[in-house]
Ligand code: IPM
């Protein structure tokens with residue numbers, strides 16, 4: 001049976017990095033004997049400029065029939081800020097109720113980390129970002145627009161249901177990670193609405209006596225991620241804070257060139273994407289690092305049940321980074337398609353123990 005993948009390559013470097021991700025997926029399919037049925041959709045800023053369409057309902061319905069979605073990147077200065085991002089990424093996350101945004105932060109080699117004296121033993125965490133609530137899904141209100149008495153607001157609001165399900169997911173994940181340690185990241189001392197997170201976390205913790213817990217306000221969490229990243233293993237946080245701390249986390253593992261994410265709702269369709277944006281300045285130059293998208297594809301392979309393929313790709317990538325064939329993760333150090341070639345070549349040479 002073929003896995004049906006819906007692909008939205010999107011803006012900027014999206015198409016280039018997605019092309020490499022798909023090459024790796026096809027190589028894995030050939031090697032491990034599964035089929036891929038890929039449908040590419042043209043949505044993104046270019047398409048919006050040409051047609052005024054963002055994500056039409058009939059395509060959205062069709063995409064929901066896929067087994068997984070692969071997204072490149074969205075964002076282009078030619079469109080109003082946030083219009084296409086909210087219309088595509090936002091709509092997929094919110095309308096499909098993909099309440100988990102899973103963002104692993106795993107350093108594979110010390111030389112990719114900007115922190116002194118920290119290596120793979122210290123940087124291995126997973127941030128569980130809530131993905132369907134918070135200011136993200138609220139309407140902005142501009143009262144007295146453009147006047148001296150203007151007031152702009154967009155509430156940070158959280159439901160008990162939304163809070164509880166993400167916290168439960170995080171506890172379940174912490175249980176299957178070796179350290180069984182979960183940190184709640186919020187800012188309940190200032191945003192008192194987040195007291196809901198603090199309370200629900202304490203309630204759910206009672207069902208998981210084996211999990212060690214910690215609580216950090218988001219400012220302190222940023223400090224800790226730099227000062228003692230080893231103190232964080234699994235962490236759960238709100239949508240907006242999750243967005244912020246995962247960019248910081250991406251830098252710890254080598255930058256935006258490698259950070260990947262999965263948007264999930266257990267038992268439903270999953271969406272896989274890099275954490276980085278569309279990087280329009282690099283578009284079409286074959287200089288962007290596709291590893292973030294390739295890593296997202298690895299997460300997708302796991303989700304599709306192709307765990308041997310996923311593990312082989314993961315091992316190959318680790319060997320390339322640790323062995324120095326991928327010298328640097330900086331833009332322009334390797335060509336985009338060269339990284340794709342290297343991963344495919346190394347996969348062919350990798351057999352699992
Ligand atoms: C991310 C991105 C998005 C977000 C943007 C593009 C809307 O930064 O996936 O982290 O804020 O969620």
Ligand code: MG
Nearest residue numbers: 243244247275
């Ligand atoms: Mg972000």
